[in-house]
Amino acid sequence: MKKRIIIIGVIVLLIAAIGIKLAANKKNIDDKKKPTLTSNVSIPVNTVIVGLLDANNQLVKTGNLVPFKEADIMAISSGKLVSVNFNLGSMVSQGGVVAQVDNRMLQLNLEQARLAKDKSDKDYKRYKTLLEGEAATEVNYQDAKLNSENAGNQIELLQKQMADNNIKSPVSGQVVSKVKEAGEFVNPGTVLGHVVDISQLKVNVLVGEKDAYTLQTGQKVTVTTDIYPDVKFEGKITFISGQGDATHNYQVEILLQNNGQHKLKAGTFVYADFARESQQKLMLIPRSSLVESLKNPFVYVIENGKAVVRKISVGREFGDQIEVLSGLQEKDQVITAGQVNIKEGSLVKGIVAK
Structure with missing residues (x-):
C-alpha cells in the first residue's frame, strides 16, 4: 500500500513538471510572436531640385568614326568555291573578282x-x-x-x-572579315567577307533642336581625337536630319578625308567641334548623385518622403556636373549625398542645397 502511494506521488510530480515546462515554452513562443517595435525615423540626406540650366559651353559633340562605305562580299549563285582570292587586310577594288564558284x-x-x-x-x-x-x-x-x-x-x-559565279567586291577598300575558304559550298546570299572603305570617314552625332536650326550642310567642323591630341582634322556637315527623335535631338553627319599623314581608323572615338556657342538648356545634376558608374547610371529621388530608384541616361560632363538626357523631370528632388545609408523605399528627409 505504501509502495503504491509512492508511485502515485512520483507520477503526479512528473505530470506537474511537464505542465510547468509546457507553460514556460508557450510563454517563450508568445513572446517571440509579439511584433518588434521599430521607430519610423527619416534618414537625413542632401538633395538638389532638378531644373534646366543655361550651359555656357562650346557646341562640341562626341561620336565614333564610321567607314564612308562598307559592304559584305556575297555569293549570288550556288556551288562549291574553287578559289577565294583575298585575306584579312587585303585591299580590293569595286567590281574586282575576289572569289570563284565552280x-x-x-x-x-x-x-x-x-x-x-x-x-x-x-x-x-x-x-x-x-x-x-x-x-x-x-x-x-x-x-x-x-x-x-x-x-x-x-x-x-x-x-x-x-x-x-565570279564573286566581285561591291566596294573598294580593305577586307576586315573573312568567313569562307576554297572548297566550301555557298548559296545565294552567303557572306564570304566584309569590306570597309576608310579613304573617307563619317561621324554621326545628335544635336539639340535649337542647335539643329543654326547648322548648315557644307559647314566646316573641327574633329579631334585623343589618339592624336595635337592634330585637328577638318570635316564638313553633309547631312542634317529633317526629323528629330522623341527627345528633340537631330542627327548630323560629318564627313572628313582620311588621306593625310595621320591615318584614322573606323570606330575611333572623336570630338566634333562646331566652333560656336550652344544655345541649348541642359539638365545637369551633381556627379555625386550617381549611385553606380556611368555604365549603369541611376539615382535616388524623393517621392512622398521615401527614396525611389530612377534609371537615367547621361551625356557630357561639365566639371563636377553631369548632363541628364532622360530619366528625370524638372522639379524632381535628387539625393546627392547619403545614398550609402538608404535603399529603395527608405524613409528620408531631404536637405536642399542652397
Whole structure:
C-alpha cells in the first residue's frame, strides 16, 4: 500500500513538471510572436531640385568614326568555291573578282548550247530558203526561227550564270572579315567577307533642336581625337536630319578625308567641334548623385518622403556636373549625398542645397 502511494506521488510530480515546462515554452513562443517595435525615423540626406540650366559651353559633340562605305562580299549563285582570292587586310577594288564558284558544269552546258544554236541557225536559214521557193510551210519556218532564238537565249542565260559565279567586291577598300575558304559550298546570299572603305570617314552625332536650326550642310567642323591630341582634322556637315527623335535631338553627319599623314581608323572615338556657342538648356545634376558608374547610371529621388530608384541616361560632363538626357523631370528632388545609408523605399528627409 505504501509502495503504491509512492508511485502515485512520483507520477503526479512528473505530470506537474511537464505542465510547468509546457507553460514556460508557450510563454517563450508568445513572446517571440509579439511584433518588434521599430521607430519610423527619416534618414537625413542632401538633395538638389532638378531644373534646366543655361550651359555656357562650346557646341562640341562626341561620336565614333564610321567607314564612308562598307559592304559584305556575297555569293549570288550556288556551288562549291574553287578559289577565294583575298585575306584579312587585303585591299580590293569595286567590281574586282575576289572569289570563284565552280563553273565546269555550266561550261559543258554552254558548249552544248552553242552546238544547238549552230544547228538551229542552219535549220532557220534552210527553211527560210525553202519558204521563199514555196517548198516549206510558214509553220515550219516560224518553228525554225523560234528554235534559233531560244538557243541564243539559252547561251545568254548560261553566260549570265557563269558571270554570277565570279564573286566581285561591291566596294573598294580593305577586307576586315573573312568567313569562307576554297572548297566550301555557298548559296545565294552567303557572306564570304566584309569590306570597309576608310579613304573617307563619317561621324554621326545628335544635336539639340535649337542647335539643329543654326547648322548648315557644307559647314566646316573641327574633329579631334585623343589618339592624336595635337592634330585637328577638318570635316564638313553633309547631312542634317529633317526629323528629330522623341527627345528633340537631330542627327548630323560629318564627313572628313582620311588621306593625310595621320591615318584614322573606323570606330575611333572623336570630338566634333562646331566652333560656336550652344544655345541649348541642359539638365545637369551633381556627379555625386550617381549611385553606380556611368555604365549603369541611376539615382535616388524623393517621392512622398521615401527614396525611389530612377534609371537615367547621361551625356557630357561639365566639371563636377553631369548632363541628364532622360530619366528625370524638372522639379524632381535628387539625393546627392547619403545614398550609402538608404535603399529603395527608405524613409528620408531631404536637405536642399542652397
